[in-house]
Amino acid sequence: MKRPTAPPGALKVDVLVAGGGNAAMCAAITAARNGASVLVVEKAPKAWRGGNTRHTRNMRVAHDEGNGILTGPYPFEEFWDDLQRVTKGNTNEELATLTLERSKELWDFLWAQGVRFQPSLGGTLSLGRTNAFFLGGGRSMLNALYRTAEDLGIDIRYDTELIDIDVEDGFFTGATIRDGDGTHRVEARGFVAASGGFEADLDWLADAWGPPAKNFLVRGTPYNTGSVLRLLIDKGFDQIGDPQQCHCVAIDGRAPKFDGGIVTRLDCVPFGIVLNAEGERFYDEGEDFWPKRYAIWGRLVAAQPDQVGHVLIDSKSINLFMPSVYPPERADTLEELCQKIGIDPTKVAETVATFNAACRGSHFDHTVHDDCHTEGLTPPKTHWARPIDTPPFYAYSLRPGITFTYLGIRVDREGHMLFADGAVSPNMFAAGEIMAGNILGEGYLAGIGMTIGSVFGRIAGQGVSTYVRN
Amino acid sequence: MSATDAFASPNLAEVDRQMNFCNACRYCEGLCAVFPAMELRRVFTPGELDYLSNLCHNCGACFYDCQYAPPHEIAINVPVAMAELREESYARYAWPRALAPVFARNGVWLTVGAALFVALFIGGFMAWKDPQVLFGVHVGEGAFYKIMPHYGMVGLFGAAFLYAIVASVMSLVTFWRAAGPIEGLSAISVARAMHDAATLRYLDGGGMGCMHESERPSDRRRLYHHFTFYGFLLCFAATGAGTLYHYAGVEAPYPYWHPVVILGVLGGIGLIVGPLGLLATRRERDPAITSANADGSARDMGTAFIIMLVATSATGLLLLVLRATPLMGITLALHLGVVFALFVSLPYSKFVHGIYRFAALVRHAHEQRVAHGAPAAAPAPAAERRAA
Ligand SMILES: Cc1cc2nc3c(=O)[nH]c(=O)nc-3n(C[C@H](O)[C@H](O)[C@H](O)COP(=O)(O)OP(=O)(O)OC[C@H]3O[C@@H](n4cnc5c(N)ncnc54)[C@H](O)[C@@H]3O)c2cc1C
Ligand code: SF4
Ligand code: SF4
Numbered sequence: 001m002k003r004p005t006a007p008p009g010a011l012k013v014d015v016l017v018a019g020g021g022n023a024a025m026c027a028a029i030t031a032a033r034n035g036a037s038v039l040v041v042e043k044a045p046k047a048w049r050g051g052n053t054r055h056t057r058n059m060r061v062a063h064d065e066g067n068g069i070l071t072g073p074y075p076f077e078e079f080w081d082d083l084q085r086v087t088k089g090n091t092n093e094e095l096a097t098l099t100l101e102r103s104k105e106l107w108d109f110l111w112a113q114g115v116r117f118q119p120s121l122g123g124t125l126s127l128g129r130t131n132a133f134f135l136g137g138g139r140s141m142l143n144a145l146y147r148t149a150e151d152l153g154i155d156i157r158y159d160t161e162l163i164d165i166d167v168e169d170g171f172f173t174g175a176t177i178r179d180g181d182g183t184h185r186v187e188a189r190g191f192v193a194a195s196g197g198f199e200a201d202l203d204w205l206a207d208a209w210g211p212p213a214k215n216f217l218v219r220g221t222p223y224n225t226g227s228v229l230r231l232l233i234d235k236g237f238d239q240i241g242d243p244q245q246c247h248c249v250a251i252d253g254r255a256p257k258f259d260g261g262i263v264t265r266l267d268c269v270p271f272g273i274v275l276n277a278e279g280e281r282f283y284d285e286g287e288d289f290w291p292k293r294y295a296i297w298g299r300l301v302a303a304q305p306d307q308v309g310h311v312l313i314d315s316k317s318i319n320l321f322m323p324s325v326y327p328p329e330r331a332d333t334l335e336e337l338c339q340k341i342g343i344d345p346t347k348v349a350e351t352v353a354t355f356n357a358a359c360r361g362s363h364f365d366h367t368v369h370d371d372c373h374t375e376g377l378t379p380p381k382t383h384w385a386r387p388i389d390t391p392p393f394y395a396y397s398l399r400p401g402i403t404f405t406y407l408g409i410r411v412d413r414e415g416h417m418l419f420a421d422g423a424v425s426p427n428m429f430a431a432g433e434i435m436a437g438n439i440l441g442e443g444y445l446a447g448i449g450m451t452i453g454s455v456f457g458r459i460a461g462q463g464v465s466t467y468v469r470n
Numbered sequence: 471m472s473a474t475d476a477f478a479s480p481n482l483a484e485v486d487r488q489m490n491f492c493n494a495c496r497y498c499e500g501l502c503a504v505f506p507a508m509e510l511r512r513v514f515t516p517g518e519l520d521y522l523s524n525l526c527h528n529c530g531a532c533f534y535d536c537q538y539a540p541p542h543e544i545a546i547n548v549p550v551a552m553a554e555l556r557e558e559s560y561a562r563y564a565w566p567r568a569l570a571p572v573f574a575r576n577g578v579w580l581t582v583g584a585a586l587f588v589a590l591f592i593g594g595f596m597a598w599k600d601p602q603v604l605f606g607v608h609v610g611e612g613a614f615y616k617i618m619p620h621y622g623m624v625g626l627f628g629a630a631f632l633y634a635i636v637a638s639v640m641s642l643v644t645f646w647r648a649a650g651p652i653e654g655l656s657a658i659s660v661a662r663a664m665h666d667a668a669t670l671r672y673l674d675g676g677g678m679g680c681m682h683e684s685e686r687p688s689d690r691r692r693l694y695h696h697f698t699f700y701g702f703l704l705c706f707a708a709t710g711a712g713t714l715y716h717y718a719g720v721e722a723p724y725p726y727w728h729p730v731v732i733l734g735v736l737g738g739i740g741l742i743v744g745p746l747g748l749l750a751t752r753r754e755r756d757p758a759i760t761s762a763n764a765d766g767s768a769r770d771m772g773t774a775f776i777i778m779l780v781a782t783s784a785t786g787l788l789l790l791v792l793r794a795t796p797l798m799g800i801t802l803a804l805h806l807g808v809v810f811a812l813f814v815s816l817p818y819s820k821f822v823h824g825i826y827r828f829a830a831l832v833r834h835a836h837e838q839r840v841a842h843g844a845p846a847a848a849p850a851p852a853a854e855r856r857a858a
Contacts (some may be wrong), residue, residue, distance in 0.1 A: 047541055056535045067735060116678050121509065135676050136535035137497030143534060143685040144678075256544070261537055263494040263544070314817030323512060325494050 001325035002255040006410025010185040013039040013155065014468040016175055018162040018228050019194035019417065020451055021051035022138075023432025025145035026457025027192045029113060029115070034465035040154055041177050043161040043195070044223045049142065051196045052220035052404060052433070052449075055319035056138035058120070058131040058234070059454065060447030061103045062201065069119050070107075072129045076100055079130075082445055097414050099439055100454045107132055109458065114144035123457045131447040138450075162228055165191065167235050168247040170419065170445055171429045185428035188202040189429040194415070195353050197405035197433045198226020199246065200258065205402065208243035217251060217401045222258040224280040227410065230432055238410040238420040240436025245406035247367060247444050250297035253308060253397030254326040260401065267321040268328075268396055271364065273355055279338075279347030281338065281355065286383035295428035302400040308343055309398035328394040337393045343396070358386035404449065430461035434443070434446030477516060481555040481814045485519045488551050491544060497773065498532045499738030501676035503666075503834045504552070505532075510841055519561040524645075525828040525834055526552035531675030534685040538779040540758070553761035560822050563648070565640035576771035578780055583815055588807030589621035594618075595803055604799035611721040618801050618806070618835060620716060625676040627806075637817035642825055646833075655836050660841075663831035671697060682755045694747030698779065699824075701740020705783065709736035721791050745776040752776075775820035783810045 019164040020042030028038045036439045042049050063081045066072040079100045083091060107117070116135035129132075134141040136177060147298055149156060158177060172191040177184050198204045200222045205213035233239050255264035255376075269285050272291075276282055283300050285303040287293055301309045331337035338345035348438045354377065361371035409429070410418040415429040432453035439452055477483040489508050490497065499505040503525050513517060532547050533539055538546040557573070564570040572579045595604050595617055608616050615623075666672065670692050673680050679687025712722055712730045724731050752764060752773065763769050785805035792801045816822075 047539075116676070118676065121496075121499050121506060133495075133500070135500045135678060136531060137495075137537065139497075139537050140531075140535035140678065147686060259537075259542060261495075262497070263538070265490050265494065321510070322494060323490060325491050 001193060006268075010174070010187045011039060012187045013037045013251075014188060014437075014465050015039070015190045016162075017192045017193065018043070019051065019192075019196060019296075020156075020158075021053035021194065021196060021432060021453065022142070023434075023453035023460075024192070024194035025050075025142065025149055026109075027431050027461035028154050028184065028460045029149055029152060029193055029247035030461025031190075031192075031286070031465035032149070032154050033461060034469070036168045036190075036465035036468050038154045039188065040149070040156045041160040041162050042156065042158050043185075044380075046220065048157045048221065048223065049122050049146070049158060050139065051224055053395075053453070054139045055220050055274070056134070056141070057262070058133040058209070058447045059450035060131050061104065061106050061451065062100050063104060063107070066129070069117050070129060070132060071119075074130045079103070079359055081461075082130075082438075083448070085444030086445045088443065090443075092429060092438050094413060095411070096439045099452055099455045102450045102458075105458075106454050110141070110454065111317045113148045115141050115318040116144070118277075127446060131444045138219045145331075162195065162231075164390065165231060165298050167425070167428070169176040169218065170425050172421055172425065173204075173379065182218060185290050189468040191227050191429065192406075192460045192464055193232060193428070193430045194436050194453075194460070195228040195434055196221070196224035196226075197246075197436075198229055198407065199224055199402045201225040204216060204230075205246075205405075212302055212373065216248070216302070217253075217255050217260060217264070217399050218258045219249075219255075219260055219264070219401045219403050220258075221253065222447065223402075224433075226405070226407075229407070230302070232409050232430075236419050236421075237425075238418045240256065240408050240410045240435075241406040242439065243405070243407045245437070245442055247295070247403035247406075248298035248302065248400050249294045249403065250301050250398045251401035252310065252324055252326055253399040254258055255399070257305045263325050264401065265288070265294065266311070266324055266396055266398060268291070268311050268313055268324070269398070271320055272311050273318035273352070273381065274309045274311050274398065275343065275348060275351060276310075277306045277308055279343050281351060281379060282309075284379050285383055285386055286381040288369075288383075298400045298402075301398050307400055308345060311396040311398060312337070312348075312388055313394055313396075314388045314393075316386060316390050318394055318463060323466055330394050330398045331389045332393075333433060334388075337395050339399055341395045341397070342406065352388050355381070355385075356389060359385045359387050361385070371448065376386050382456050404433055404436075406437040406440055406442070408433070411435045411438055411456070414460075414463045415456055416463065427464065429464050431456035475692070477543040479558060481551070481558050482519050483518050484549045485523060485555045486514050487548050488548055489514055489519070489522065491538060491546055491550065495538070496697070497537075498535060498548075498735075501531050501535070501678075502527065502529065502672040502674075503725050503831065504548070504839060507834050510837055517650060518602075519555060520562065520645065521649035521830055521833060523552045523555040523559060524671075524823070525830040527670070527672045527827070528553055529673050529675050530756070531687075533759045534681050542842060544737055547759070550761050554763065556826075557646070557725055557761070557763055558821070560771075563641045563645040564825075567740070568819055572815075573771060575768045576757055576819060577768040577774040580774045580811070580819060584778065584781065584811040586807075587810040588804050590801065591618075591803035593809040595799060596662045605796045606799070607691050607794065607796055609794050611723075613798070614722055614787035617802055620721070623806070624713065626811065627810065629644070630810055633730060634813050634816040635676050636821065637827055641817060641822065641828055645826055649833060651835065652836055654834070656839070659835035660832055663828060666835070667828050678818060682751055682844065683760070684756055690747065691751045694744045696750060697740045697744030698746070700750060701737045701742075701744050701777070701783070703735025704733050705741060705786070706737075708737055708808075731790070736786045738783040740762075742780050742787070744784075744798070745779045747768060749773065749776050771820045778808070778812050778815070778819065782812050785809075824853070 014036040015031045015038045017024050017040045028040050032038045062076045117132050118135040120133045160179040163178050166173045175186045177244050200218050251264040252266045329340045335345040338348045358374035358377040369383050374385050376379045386460050409428050416424045417428045419429050438450045503671050528549050532548045536546050540542040542686040561570040642751045681687050785808050789801045789805045
């Protein structure tokens with residue numbers, strides 16, 4: 001659908017939605033179904049639409065019974081316990097309860113918008129009960145939402161950024177957007193902020209984390225620079241969450257700076273040793289299975305010089321894990337390998353010799369917590385410890401990859417944004433990552449990002465359209 | 471670890487590269503047979519890559535669903551990579567090997583073949599019989615055979631068809647072996663594959679629909695392929711039934727209500743509507759998921775084969791209309807020439823996609839049974855999928 005470019009005068013709509021991911025589209029669709037005219041401004045071009053949602057795989061939903069795809073019941077209470085555990089209680093109980101309760105409606109809601117689900121086949125079995133997997137992944141899910149939005153007559157503008165909003169006496173009165181032709185004024189009676197976090201703004205990250213943040217890789221979209229979040233904080237809205245809190249994992253150091261997504265994961269760490277740029281080990285590589293540890297390794301690597309870790313393994317292990325998408329460095333001697341990756345061979349030889357000498361145990365089995373461990377070594381390697389001695393040797397590099405940030409805007413249970421003085425804006429709403437910090441004070445539960453986006457997208461869409469109709 | 475450098479062709483190396491990314495991602499595992507088959511492997515041999523490429527139905531869904539599709543720098547485009555490898559693989563398994571180059575300039579060869587055989591039939595009729603017989607009006611039982619005796623037709627076409635079968639079987643054997651041996655193939659797997667082929671189960675984006683124009687699904691390719699496939703089968707049935715009737719003493723041409731004619735007409739219509747529809751969908755196809763070979767030029771074997779099918783059915787129907795006129799003889803020559811060319815070119819045209827696709831579906835059904843005790847998980851029907 002080709003649309004004429006913005007007219008010279010102001011654009012008039014009922015509802016303006018900033019963002020183009022899950023939260024934005026759920027809000028826009030809900031508002032349109034409730035009779036409002038809706039304008040969606042998405043900063044990214046069409047090919048890159050949908051923010052971090054395009055990288056997602058599944059969504060966590062409470063349900064009292066399995067349904068053939070969800071393999072069993074996942075009652076509210078269990079979901080609640082899981083959330084308490086990961087956030088260590090650092091959550092707004094009212095909003096968290098609401099989110100989990102209403103997550104029960106999401107399967108049917110999304111189905112009605114054309115989203116389809118599939119059973120989880122390999123590797124993610126444990127999530128098959130708790131999480132609904134999108135058929136074709138997040139981008140397919142988004143395509144369905146966009147098709148529905150187009151059919152509902154929602155005006156969707158790509159390459160269009162929200163750059164300013166007008167707030168008078170706590171009321172939203174209009175906004176300024178910018179596209180290829182320049183800036184335009186939008187007159188809308190309600191506003192939904194669904195523009196994600198600030199994980200793609202390395203300067204902002206550096207404010208919170210210090211200079212090492214510049215070396216972080218951003219796993220998702222480069223468009224989530226938090227510009228709307230900043231705007232809202234500057235307008236006096238109440239910020240919630242710690243700017244340092246983020247989901248940060250260790251990924252393949254050769255991944256692209258942005259948008260590397262899921263394929264940049266590396267599964268080799270438990271099979272070898274990890275050295276920093278100085279050739280020293282710094283943490284127990286065999287503490288637990290990798291899927292349980294890759295999140296803490298993000299921070300571990302972030303704390304090392306140059307924010308890099310080098311994983312060394314030998315040919316005994318090379319076929320025991322999924323191949324990485326970027327091939328490892330390979331050499332017949334450790335010395336040659338060190339030259340290739342640029343760390344001091346003498347130091348590495350020493351570290352490896354000490355490690356090899358400390359290895360104990362003989363029943364190597366990477367599918368269980370085996371008895372192969374080190375003795376008298378700091379830090380220890382508690383499982384899967386085998387001497388690195390069989391050439392050829394291989395090296396992978398690890399870097400911190402940031403998934404998303406937690407800092408957001410405080411909302412109430414109707415999705416209204418709150419000012420720092422506690423006042424409620426009657427016609428300004430937030431949904432998704434930009435308010436996820438209300439529920440996730442810290443920690444993370446796989447699939448809950450999308451749950452928060454869809455639940456609050458619907459709540460915001462309902463609230464804003466009800467407001468504009470009255 | 472990818473062995474990219476070791477591959478004999480850029481198409482193999484590219485599919486290998488993409489499959490390594492897909493295997494780390496697996497978001498598309500519910501879309502079709504290719505991804506579950508990929509998941510059974512860590513690394514891929516050239517024969518396995520050919521197998522995967524022939525398992526791909528080119529439904530387009532995984533392109534629109536891929537977060538790494540161009541303009542992303544990782545540039546994953548499975549439908550195009552698979553299509554290009556698939557067409558290359560046809561030449562790799564051609565029998566005899568010397569005829570492999572026919573695939574590269576398929577359109578030219580098919581056109582030349584058709585023209586040549588039409589000319590030979592006309593020339594043959596003229597030399598055999600008096601031109602007066604050729605241009606005379608013949609009606610009633612056995613009219614066609616006044617122009618060409620039945621034993622001649624059966625002998626000639628039987629031989630051509632036999633050749634096509636032998637060449638196809640030889641190719642199939644090489645293709646099958648290249649992807650590695652399998653043990654204990656059961657009838658259940660073959661039946662499963664027949665079902666999946668007959669319903670075009672994987673031309674469906676895993677339930678969301680085939681996507682050829684854009685990320686909006688459309689069922690047209692599936693529909694027109696059904697017209698084509700079942701049209702082909704009906705025509706085949708008509709020919710078979712005709713031969714049987716002949717030996718039972720009832721000679722062609724048959725009246726309009728005759729089963730042979732009804733089968734032939736229905737099949738002929740299918741073979742016109744289907745291929746023309748497929749041609750139209752090729753034209754509508756999003757350039758982003760169109761292989762460079764599908765450009766309507768001599769190397770475009772898909773278009774060449776579609777045109778051959780249309781020519782076969784169109785000349786057949788023409789014969790039905792003109793059979794009581796002086797033009798019958800020449801129309802018969804036209805039809806027989808085209809059919810003959812179709813027969814001998816079957817092993818060297820896009821027709822082979824059906825053979826390799828079916829073989830790939832059988833292997834897939836078998837592998838999934840061995841790995842999971844059941845065929846690859848299919849999304850449950852809509853009603854069952856709704857939350858309780
Ligand atoms: C690799 C990866 C995998 C993930 N997997 C999962 C998963 O499986 N399950 C899960 O629950 N979560 C997952 N997440 C987290 C999940 O992506 C987020 O929680 C979720 O997508 C947030 O949705 P959202 O709509 O709030 O933001 P987004 O989807 O990020 O959308 C934000 C949108 O705002 C737009 N935007 C930004 N600024 C402006 C502006 N100024 N004007 C206009 N538009 C603007 C952006 O272009 C973008 O379209 C994953 C994240 C990553 C990076
Ligand atoms: S096509 Fe793209 S989304 Fe699908 S499995 Fe491959 S990399 Fe993943
Ligand atoms: S059949 Fe469709 S979804 Fe499967 S690989 Fe081919 S184009 Fe992709």
